[in-house]
Amino acid sequence: MEHLIQTRDLLKTTLHQSTQLDSQIHQTTTNLSRINHTIHSSKSQIANTACISAIHHHLHRALPPVSAVFNVYQMVEELESILSDHQPFPNLHHHLSLIKKFRQALSLLTNTSKLAILWVEDINTTMADIDNIYHSNVSKTLRILKQLHGYEERSFSKHGTLGVAFENLKHEFTNLLIDNSFPIQVPSSLFSSGDDESDVFDPIPEALPLSIVENLQDIVSCFACNNLMDVCILDYIKIRGTIVNRSLEGIDLDYLDITLTEFDSVQEIEGYIDEWGRHLEFVVKHVLELEYTLCANVFGKYIEVNALTDCFYKTAIQSGIQGFIKFANTVTKCKKEAIKLFKLLEIFAILNNLRQDFNIIFGGKNPCSEIQSQTRDLIKKVVNGACEIFRDLTSQVNLQRLTDPPPDGTVPRLVIFVTEYANELLDDDYRFELEQVLKIQSSWDNESKFTNGLVYIEVQNIMKSLELNLETWAKRYDDVSLSCIFLMNTSCYLSKHLKGTKLGDLMGESWINKHEVHVQYYTSLYLQKSWGKIKIQAMSNERNKIKGFNDVFDDVYKKQSEWVVCDRDLRWKTCEKIMEVVIPIYKSLVESGDTRSPNRFSPNKYVKYSVETLENMLTSMFRSKLDKYGSSNKSTTLIGKIKNVVVGSFSPTSTVT
Structure with missing residues (x-):
């Protein structure tokens, strides 16, 4: 328990x-x-x-x-x-x-x-x-x-502080250009013939004052630092392009739009070529060089070369520079004729004189390469065209041999034209340009050696061909006396009009003397063939010697009344020699009377002329219609007209006498 x-x-x-x-x-x-x-x-x-x-x-x-x-x-x-x-x-x-x-x-x-x-x-x-x-x-x-x-x-936006500031700065840039840019005053020399010794361009002032250029540079520098160069470049091109255009308003450049074909003569625009040269020189050396310098000063430090070239080109194009090139191309297209050679040489001389200027202002790459290409093409046409005409001159003279000589025994228009033409070619300016042209083409053709003095050689060949023409034409006359008149006229012209000229110096003193001797020889031969036998023919009329004289004299005088001795001194000497032959014979017949007349001392009914009348008739021989009916002072004008006719006709498709 x-x-x-x-x-x-x-x-x-x-x-x-x-x-x-x-x-x-x-x-x-x-x-x-x-x-x-x-x-x-x-x-x-x-x-x-x-x-x-x-x-x-x-x-x-x-x-x-x-x-x-x-x-x-x-x-x-x-x-x-x-x-x-x-x-x-x-x-x-x-x-x-x-x-x-x-x-x-x-x-x-x-x-x-x-x-x-x-x-x-x-x-x-x-x-x-x-x-x-x-x-x-x-x-x-x-x-x-x-x-x-x-x-x-x-x-930097449109309404931002810098956007507004740069917009104001752009307006200031524009105002500085507009307020200080003025068209160049066209020199009075551009309206003259261009022949005066004082024909030089007046000094051209600076495009803009230095202080204004410096202000523009400062503004451009500011734009460049902010990558805004396009803003001021566009305004610059617009304003300066307008100034360039206005600078040329006082010059009539309508002729630049002329169009010609290969059938048209260069004489139709001959006067415009002189104007073209002076106008082009003014545009390049003054207007465009001024713009080139100004453009470089304003933008040169702040933009690349190509951009600077583009800016200048767009400004320069307002000058119509391409129109000048187009006009010169028109000249190269004209009919191939002798006078065209001089015009091509004049164009070459102008382009050659402006070559360095062109290289400077149009020496950049695109877009100036277009102008460079057009200019090179023009020079090629000018050089080839001039060389072609020059090398064809002798053959053109040879072609004239097929024509007939003047019916009145005068100096053929071809002789007058060729000799004056050759003298022009030998002029220092033309000769130098022609030699340059020939040398350039030789280099293009890769010829190893260029012949110096080619112009002299060709001119001598032309004169030899001309002399051969004269010999051929003289043989075409049926009347030996008219042939003598013809050779008298031509030899007198060649010896008298070429003495002391460049052509005469080229042909030499012996050549001049030869034609002087020819004048004397053919004058004597003419007297012999026409009047030497008048006494014998007059004496052959046994019934009436005066009547026989009249018949012979009237026949010869009528036949030769339309013949012409061109040189006044030669004409007077010829008439004087005719009188020395005719008048003594006639006087002796009149004074001796007719032995068959019933009244030995009564007037002979066959005495048709007085001695004075006969002298007047003989001294009036060999005169041209101009001398007979007009003033002899107009002879120079006549020769000028003749030259114009010949110049227009001396081409591969035509012949002249």
């Missing part, structure tokens, strides 16, 4: 202990939950503490750039306020200085904010898992920095 009681007491004690233990266990569980929460909280705090410790280094480096950004922004705001209230005029340099400072401040703001953004972004990335006020402030700071970083770009 006692054992059971002990067991019961043990159980009670155990139960009580179990209850206490359960209570303790429950309390322990609660404590453990609280401890676990505390541990988790501690872990979070420990983690935040570790994160802040980790970004401390980044914060230390980011704070100075961020602080610098806000300091720079403060300076930007101050400069922006000043610039917004300032205009380029009247103090351009101060305005440009403000723009420069503002631009530098913006650039500094952009660069500083860029560096600050990099540091703050690192901090922001590190604090991505932290949800507290620090992370929020960092994100806000980052947004502000990014806005400041784009401030420079926004300033």
Whole structure:
């Protein structure tokens, strides 16, 4: 029993202990939950503490750039306020200085904010898992920095501070050009014939005053530093192109649009070629060179060569330079004739004189390469055309041999033309240009050796062919006396008119003397063939010697009444020699009377002329219609007209006499 009681007491004690233990266990569980929460909280705090410790280094480096950004922004705001209230005029340099400072401040703001953004972004990335006020402030700071970083770009917008400033600066650039650009005054020499010794261009002033050019340079420099060159280049081309166009308004350049074909003569535009040369020289040496220099001065330091070339070209094209090239091409297309050679040489001389100028102002690449190509093509046409005509001159003279000589025995128009033409070719200017042309073509043909003095050689060949023509023509006359008149005229012309000329010097003194001897020889031969036998023929009339004389004289006089001796002195001497033969015979017949007459002293009914009448008839022989019915002073005009006719006819498709 006692054992059971002990067991019961043990159980009670155990139960009580179990209850206490359960209570303790429950309390322990609660404590453990609280401890676990505390541990988790501690872990979070420990983690935040570790994160802040980790970004401390980044914060230390980011704070100075961020602080610098806000300091720079403060300076930007101050400069922006000043610039917004300032205009380029009247103090351009101060305005440009403000723009420069503002631009530098913006650039500094952009660069500083860029560096600050990099540091703050690192901090922001590190604090991505932290949800507290620090992370929020960092994100806000980052947004502000990014806005400041784009401030420079926004300033260049149309309504931005720099956008407005550059728009005002562009207006100032335009106003400076418009207010100080004036058309060049056309020299009076461009309206004259161009033959006066005083025919020189007046000095051309500078395109713009130096102070204005310097202001333009400063503005361009400002635009260049901000990559805005296109803004002022477009305005420059428009304004200066208009000035170039206005500079030429006083010159009538309508002739540049003339079109001719290979069937048209160059004489139709001969007068325009002289104008073309003077006008082109004025355009290139004064208008375009002035524009080239101005363009280089304003933009040369700030843009590339190709851009500078393009700017000048677009300005220069307003001068109509391509129209000048087109007109010269028109000349090369005209009918191939002798006079065209001189015009081609004149064009070559002008282009050659302007060659260096062309190389300077149009020496760049595109788009000036178009002008270069057109000019080279023109020079090629001029050189080849001139050489072709020159080398064909002798054959053209030979072709004239097939024609008939003048029916009145005068000097053929071809002789007058060829000799004057050859003298022109031998003129120093034409000869030099022709030699240049021949040498150039020789180099194009890769000829190893060029023959010097080719012009002299060819002219001598032309004269030899001309002399052969004269011999051939003289043989075509049926009447030997007329053949003599013809050879008298031509030999007199060649000896008298070429003496002392370049052609006469080339042919030589012996050649001149030869033709002087020919004049005397054919004059004597003419007298012999026409009047030498008049006495015998007159005496052969047994019934009436005076009647026989009259018959012979009338026949000869009538036949030769249309013949002409061109040279006045030669004509007088010839008539004088005829009178020396005829008058004595006639006087003797009249004074002796007719033995068959019933009244020896009565007038002979066959006496048709008085001695004085006969003398007047003989002295009036061999005169041209101009001499007979008009003033002899007009002979020069006649020769000029003859020359014009011959010049127009001396071509591969026609012949002249």
